[in-house]
Amino acid sequence: MSIDWPRIGYAALTLFIVINYGMIMTALVRKIGARVSGRYGIRIYQNYIDLVKNIALRSKITHGVMYYLGPVFRLTGGVGLLLFVPTIYGSAMWSNFSFAGDLVLALYFVFFGTLGMALGAAESGHPYSAIGITRGLSQVTVAELPLALAVFAISLQYQTLNITDIVAAQQGGIFNWTLFTNPVATLAALFAFVGTMMRSPFDVVIAPQEIPIGPPTEYHSSYLALMQTNRVLFPIAKTVIYMNLFFGGATNWFEFAIKVFAIYMISVLVGVVHPRFRVEQSITFFLKWGLPVGVLAILLV
Amino acid sequence: MVRAFVTLVFVAILGLAFGRLALDYVPDAALNQTAVHYAELTPPETGAQNVVAAIIVTYRGLDTLGEVTVLFLTAAIVALVLAQTSGPTKGRGSGLLPSGELLQTGTRMLTPLILLFGIYVFVNGHLTPGGGFQGGAILASAALLLLLADPVRRFSHRLLSWVESGSGVFYVLIGVFGLFLAGGFLDNRILPLGDFGSIFSAGAIPLIYALIGLKVGAEFSSILESLEEAEDH
Amino acid sequence: MVSPILIIAIGLGAAFLLGFVNEDRKGIAFALTLAALAAMSLIALGWTLAFAAGNAQTADILTAGFPPPFAINLRMGPAEAALSLLVAATGFLSAIYMRDALYRHGRRAMAVLLVAIMALTGIVMTRDIFNLFVFFELIVIATGGLVLLSEDRRALAAGFKYLVVAQVISIMLLIGIAFVYHAMGSLNIDDIGPVALGFSGAGLALFLVLVALFLELKPFPANGWALDIYESAHPGFSAIFSAASGSAALFAADKVLATSPAWLPLATAIGIITFIGANILALRQNNDRRLLGYSSVAQIGLLLTIVGQRDLLGDSYLFIAGGVLVAHAIAKAGLFWMSGLVGHRDLKDWAVLRANPVLIFAFATFVAMLVGLPPFPGFYAKWDLAHILMAGDRAWLVALILIGALIEAGYLFRWFGFATKREAPEGFPGFSVNKMGIVFVTLLAGWTSGWIWGDLSANPNVLSMVPVLFALAFLVLEPLPARIKNLIAIAGLVGWFVFRYPAYDPLQLVFAIIILVGGAVIFLASFNWQGRRLGFYPPAMLMYAGLAMLIEAETSFTFFASWEILTLGSYFLILRGKMSEPHALSYIAFSLGGAFAILAGFALAANGTQPFEMAALADVAQTAAPYVFILLAVGFMTKTASIGLHIWLPGAHAEAETDVSPMVSGILLKAGLFGLWVLLMHMGQTQFYGINLTYFLVWIGAISAFLGGLMAIFQEDAKRLLAYSSISQMGYALFSLALMNHLGWLLALMFVINHYVYKSMLFLAVGGVYARTHTKLMYKMGGLITLMPFSFVSVLIGIIAMSGVPPLSGFGGRWVFYNAIMTADMRLPIILIFLSGPIGFLYLFRLIHSIFLGQLKDEHRKLKEAPFWLLVPQMIFVLFLLAFAVVPGLILRRVDAYISTFFPEGGLEWTSGGIISEFGYWNPVAIMLVIGVIFVSVFLLLLWMNHDAQKVKQFNIGFAGERPYRPETTHFAWNFFAPYRKAMGFLVLPVVTTFWNAVTDVLHETADFARKFYTGNGQTYALQALGFVVVLFLIGSGGTP
Amino acid sequence: MIYVAGLMGLAMLGAAIVALATKSTAVAVIAAGLVSLFASVVFVLLAAPDVAMTEAAIGSGLTTFLFFFVLSRIRREGGNG
Amino acid sequence: MAEIAMMSGFALILLGIFGALTNRNLLRMIVAFSIASTGVNVVLVSIGYLPGRTAPILDAAVPLESAAAQIVDPVPQALVLTAIVIGLGVTALMLAYAYSLFRHRKSLDISDFTELKW
Secondary structure, three states, rough: OOOOOOHHHHHHHHHHHHHHHHHHHHHHHHHHHHHOOOOOOOOOOOOHHHHHHHHHHHOOOOOOOOHHHHHHHHHHHHHHHOOOOOOEEHHHHHHHOOOOHHHHHHHHHHHHHHHHHHHHHHHHHOOOHHHHHHHHHHHHHHHHHHHHHHHHHHHHHHHOHHHHHHHHHOOHHHOOOOOHHHHHHHHHHHHHHHHHHOOOOOOOOOOOOOOOOHHHHHHOOOHHHHHHHHHHHHHHHHHHHHHHHHHOOOHHHHHHHHHHHHHHHHHHHHHOOOOOOOOOOOOOHHHHHHHHHHHHEEEEE | OOHHHHHHHHHHHHHHHHHHHHOOOOOOOOOOHHHHHHHHHHHHOOOOOOOOOOHHHHOOHHHHHHHHHHHHHHHHHHHHHHHHHHOOOOOOOOOOOOOOOOHHHHHHEEEEEHHHHHHHHHHHOOOOOHHHHHHHHHHHHHHHHHHHOOOOOOOOHHHHHHHHHHHHHHHHHHHHHHHHHOOOOOOHOOOOOOOOOOOOOOOOOOHHHHHHHHHHHHHHHHHHHHHHHOOOO | OOHHHHHHHHHHHHHHHOOOOOOHHHHHHHHHHHHHHHHHHHHHHHHHHHHHHHOOOOOEEEEHHHHHHHHHEEEHHHHHHHOOOOOHHHHHHHHHHHHHHHHHHHHHHHHHHHHHHHHHHHHHHHEEEEHHHHHHHHHHHHHHHHHHHOOOOHHHHHHHHHHHHHHHHHHHHHHHHHHHHHHOOEEEHHHHOOOOOOOOOOHHHHHHHHHHHHHHHHOOOOOOHHHHHHOOOOHHHHHHHHHHHOOOOHHHHHHHHHHHHHHHHHHHHHHHHHHHHHHHHHHHHHHHHHHHHHHHHHHHHHHHHHHHHHHHHHHHHHHHHHHHHHHHHHHHHHHHHHHHOOOEEEHHHHHHHOHHHHHHHHHHHHHHHOOOOOOHHEEEEEEHHHHHHHHHOOOHHHHHHHHHHHHHHHHHHHHHHHHHHHOOOOOOOOOOOHHHHHHHHHHHHHHHHHHHHHOOOOOOOHOOOOHHHHHHHHHHHHHOOOOHHHHHHHHHHHHHHHHHHHHOOOOHHHHHHHHHHHHHHHHHHHHOOOOOOOOOOHHHHHHHHHHHHHHOOOOOOOOOHHHHHHHHHHHHHHOOOOOOOHHHHHHHHHHHHHHHHHHHHHHHOOHHHHOHHHHHHHHHOOOOOOHHHHHHHHHHHHOOOOOOOOOOOHHHHHHHHHHHHHHHHHHHHHHHHHHHHHHHHHOOEEOOOOOEEHHHHHHHHHHHHHHHHHHHHHOEHHHHHHHHHHHHHHHHHHHHHHHHOOOHHHHHHHHHHHHHHHHHHHHHHHHHHHHHHHOOHHOOOOOOOOOOHHHHHHHHHHHHHOOOOOOOHHHHHHHHHHHHHHHHHOHHHHHHHHHHHHHHHHHHHHHHHHHHOOOOOHOOOOOOOOOHHHHHHHHHHHHHHHHHHHOOHHHHHHHHHHHHHOOOOOOOOEEEOOEEOOOOOEEEHHHHHHHHHHOOOOOOHHHHOOOOEEEOOOOOOOEOOEEEEEHHHHHOOOOOHHHHHHHHHHHOOOOOHHHHHHHHHHHHHHHHHHHOOOOHHHHHHHHHHHHHHHHHHHHHHHOOO | HHHHHHHHHHHHHHHHHHHOOOOOHHHHHHHHHEEEEEHHHHHHHOOOOHHHHHHHHHHHHHHHHHHHHHHHHHHHHHOOO | OOOHHHHHHHHHHHHHHHHHHHOEEEEEEEEEHHHHHHHHHHHHHHHOOOOOOOOOOOOOOOOOOHHHHHEOOHHHHHHHHHHHHHHHHHHHHHHHHHHHHHHHHHHOOOHOOOOOOO
16 A cells, blocks of 8 residues: 555645635625625635634533544545545546545445534534434435436446546536536436535525524534534535536636536525425425436436 | 025935935846845855844944944943933932832733843844844833833842943954954854754854843843933932 | 954953943053053054054955955054054043043943044944944944033033034935945945046935045034034043044045045045135134134144045155144144143133243144144145145145145244233142143154154155254253353354355355354353243254255255244244234244245245255246246245335344344344345246346335335334334345346345344344343433443444445445446336435434433433443454455455356456456545544544543533423434424335235134134034035036936 | 835824924824834835834834933923923 | 835935924934934835845745845845944933933023034
8 A cells, every 4th residue: 555645745735725715715605695685794704713713712511422523523524525536637636535436435425424423413412403413314315315316327327436537528618518418417416416505495404593503503612613614615525526527527726616616606596595495395395306307317318 | 484494495405315316226136246145155154044133243243343332332421421410309219100010010920021032032133033132122121111110129230230241341252252263353153153044053143142132131221220310319 | 463453352342341340449440441542552553663664564354254345344554553553542641631530430431432442443444334334423422422521511512512413424424325335236445436426326325425424524614513522522532532533534534535536626625615714713712622623623624635635646645644644633632631731711821831841842842733844744744745736736725725824823823922921820720740741742742753754754854954953952951051051052053154164155155154153143142141041042043053054955845944944943032022922923924924935936846856956946947937936036025024024023023032133133034035045046037927027026125125214214112223224124135136237146245244244233232222221212212322332332333334334344335236236227226225225324323313322311320331241242243344344355255256157247356455346446445544544634633622621511501591401301312303204204104014914804804704603503503514415415416406 | 015115104204294293292202103113114015124123122112212211301300391 | 115115214314304403402303313314224224125025034935045036135234223223322322411401401492502602
């Protein structure tokens, strides 16, 4: 098992770039949201301030081992999701630890973070976090279904489980992106994308209304720091997967920035318009709309 | 009412079945193979004049043994049944009028005659019609007469059961002797066939018939006895 | 040899001799009776042994020294010898049993008993129909007499009803004999000669004789009188009445039928109607003797059906009829004698038997004999019967017989369940010694008859198989303390594995590892129990014996025998649970239903060739192949609890004991999977009207996986949750098996291994928690992570492995799954599998959350960790999971090579680092390393920021400024996935349960309605008998009177 | 010969019908005795002397007596015949 | 001759059975059954009858040589003998039962003895 140090170095660098990009982009998106609704909105570097504040806070308590490891699982999930998928196509240095079977790994690694978070929040003993977990798990299992079907359709189409091959197959012009070669699968995947981005109408899990903040109710200070970095990193990592699978991947960082921002804006636009679903409504929504489109995707390929 | 109608329908259909049996019945012109054998070979093989008696005692001896056992069983079970049911105890034979002078002397005169006739019937059962069962029945009627005439009288239980068991055991012994001495179980050639037509002919048939007579007589009497005693205890 | 006529001579002689013994010397009279009965039995025994040793021929005994047509002759063949022995021995044992009744009624009753037994042997031996009539009348009168021995006042009325019906029968018989004599010219059975099936002249005469003989056999609609006698007579006499007189009358019917085979269909029709009818009516009985009456009428009906098929059965007729008859006679006599031991007449009062384990064992033996389970004669007989009937394409008859046998198994095992589980009425005086002695003798007779029939059978003798003997040896070891027995059991399992190791092919090797080595590991948990633990080790070892033989079975017989043995063993094992009685009953009902389907399938496949190789399944005729496939598949799916046949599993696994649940769930379900494997291996692509049957299996697998998981989500009881999850996992395995491609089978095999490991681990963990908290309801627990860290770790590892989250072996399964479905031609069921994956994750999270996380209840504060011996196997499993995650190739490489013999293309290359498939690459070590590094670095980052975190007490949470006091209100566990229930609750409506309940209710309703047919009025019974004759006559004569 | 047999047959049936139809059991028993008496005559006509004697002795004699014996027992103990 | 006897025999049986199955009084049932068994005996003997022949006694009137041509079939007569005695046996037993049932329940109606049912 030869450990090739340069690859680890570049992976760390990719991680650093993407975290910063995430910090700025999420802040920018919230600023756009605020401006649309006539508010001034937060400063672009607000996320950095929150991060520094959380790390500096002195009140540190723990409810037990799993509680302590909850955020660690969460962040590992986010980082792992990013590093197992090639961020920049073509360049060996920016394709991180991706390998031939990473499509399946990407699909199932999402649960790693969710499992850790759920276990940690559950041990906190706070009933509200437990209710939040129920809602989160119920929703994510059904939301993932259209994505799984879409991914299966694509892997049947490209006859491979390797993301790099899929991206390679989409090079050369916009029209051979999966968006156009297999629009139904892309639509199904987008259903899932909107569902898992924790934006309305599917954000009842951590929505700040009668229950403070869902699973992370009991987390604070340094735990919250880790979670925040993950909340910044995880959407970007997921968007990178969507970009590679459906939107032709990114050949350089500039194209990467533009595409990620554009895909991310899809969920924002959908979120702004819709009121919040209850969990059983979202479940039925995915089964009534997401599932048929996914089935169509499989049958048509 | 419905039951009577259903029974009627069933019996009617059964009648049809029997009717068909009767219509298909055509009396044989000649005896069938079994009957012919019996007709021709009874004298040489068994030495009995009365073919039916020969069939009853030797040819189908097992049936008769079975049948005697039927009576033995009936006597035993009737005693069992009546022993179980404890009835109202109003003394022995009470409520019956004491039999008049005429009846008693008549009984005393008639009983020996009946007994003699019964013995006659089963002694030469192998010659003339009649045999063990008829003789036994007549003996029983003698016992019956005595019971009717004098309801209080009781036969000694010992005597009855001894006669019954003795004749039964002896009958089975004859059968077993037949197995060792002659051709098979209940074969009557263990004794000489004697000259055709005389009292002491046809091997063991008269002996067996006598035993049957005694046994049947004893059994019927014990049935009557147990019926009579039913109210004693 | 002694002349058999002496049997009759001794019987009569002794009866008459009793007359000499005077009234009050009962001892001598009883001694004489016993001596006579013993002599009769010895003569019969002498002849039977002579025939068995082969140095005797069928002897014709002449009476009165003249040849047959002119005198009565008796015959002593092997059948007659065996039956006379049966009759005489039953008489002898009953005489001893009824000692005090005989003393009370005096020498007359003894004489009646002697004459009854003599008459029965007469019926068996005589060759003359009028002599048959005389002996029948003797039996009628003797029965009238012996019925009086009973203490029950109602016996008198029953006796009278019997005599009334007997009069009707004797009228028919006499008329029939007369006209048969007229037509044939002889009274000897051999001269009656073949009479054509017709209803005029000789035909009608023979019909009357036959119908009288059938009425004697208590046919279904017209047998009210017999049931009243069974209910009210002395149990000693009922034993004779059912075992001896039933068999004798049956043999008489057989003799007469043998002369004119044209009439056999009549016997078959009456027999099968009686068998099914009586069994259904028995469902609603709660008087034990009346139930036994119904059951013996049913068994006689089955025997009559076999007699009706004697022309088809040919030379194995004696073996089959003998097997069923012996099993019926011994079991029925035994059960009647046991009913004498039990004080009260209700089925539930048999619970007093629990005071003596030997009696419980006897009761189990008799029930197994009646149902025809190995190693008893009924099993071999039923096997040969099914094969020959199927070869003679009488499938409908086999179906009816099996349905009847299933109903009978139902009410017998329900009764056994009452005996073992209901609480015994107190104030029980205890059992009389001599009656127990008789029951013990019958028990020995039962097992020896099992051995004899095993030897006689063309197939291997079940009692000679080493694993079965090893299991039965534990019966002897019962008095030893549990721990020693446990050691022996583990040594036995591992020893057998090592001994058989070279003989296994890779597939068998995997199953052998799970069954034998896996079984040994689970047995480690059984060290937790002190004391002797009666009744645990024999059934457990019986189950393992069945499993061990199943995977090595070459012929269909050994496969089926081991299948039934493991079913029997696992039934008694599950029955040990506290509230497991109804579930064990539904388990045995479904399993036996499945087993009978398999029997029918094998019989159809074998089409007469004995012994039938399993490999020969591949070349079954095209016409029969689909039906064989369906039958076998249904049979095996009852064991893997696929949807539709699954309702027994949750109750059976949840209510079983702590160490029984992992055995039954982790190992026993694999038997069904192994069966399906063998089936698909040989009959993979069977078409049924053009549709490939494996498509059905794929769909059933997918639906079971999805619905199993969905139902598991909503369970409040932890063990039920795991049980439903077993249904889902088995559905997964069935789905991947039915994909019929290389990776599908590899995935199925990985499932077999994974499911065994984490299901046993989770069941043991929940068992450990139950041992401490004494509750299985999850919402009553919570916050046990601090008190039971090891259990938590094992459940956590179990969840990660089962839900497919990357680092552990579950992900490997998912990866192979993805590659498998890439090449599969079935797309739609895969959607169900996609959804059931995450659902699996949901119910497992519910398990770990409600038990270990959340609020700790007050009464659980001082709990200790789970018992040590329950934790040891769990830790072994955890290590195995980690090792298997890192190095899956260890086992799978060889199996992969083996599977490629079936599906060459689509295999995997096993390089040192990773596994390469056609579509992707998976390097478990690399993934594990990368995730580990990331995890540690993030953990270090958190430690750096937050190393001095202060541990807070339980209720220190930001609860809107309030401080909650009661853990119950703040532990969210009840109805955990409420949104799921609202959204998808309709899918979980108990459709299947209501269907099966409806089936049982219909049966019980018909039973309740039909049994009103017996109004108790003697005249009605006579009318029914007459009606029976009339209806048969009308049907027979084609409705033209 | 035929006419005598016919007459006896009819007599038997008549007696049987009487036995079944009467109200009082005593008359029924006597009628049954009559039936077996006529039957023994028929047996004589059918050239079966042994059977005739048996039928007469046992059929009409003893059976009738048994019935009357039981009947009187039952009547004395308050039953209706 | 034989046909007439057989017809009346069968009629007797049918009457006997009908009487036994409709009359509820125990004694009347037993009477009916005894009539039915007499009927059976008549039928049995009529089977053995060959027109124009004499009784099976080989005395002076029936010389040995021509016996086979002169006597009726003796076998049914032997059977009937046994049947009559058995008939008596069963009737006596039923009477004893009836008497005991009467003492037990003070009634002779068969529909009163229906405790054992279903």
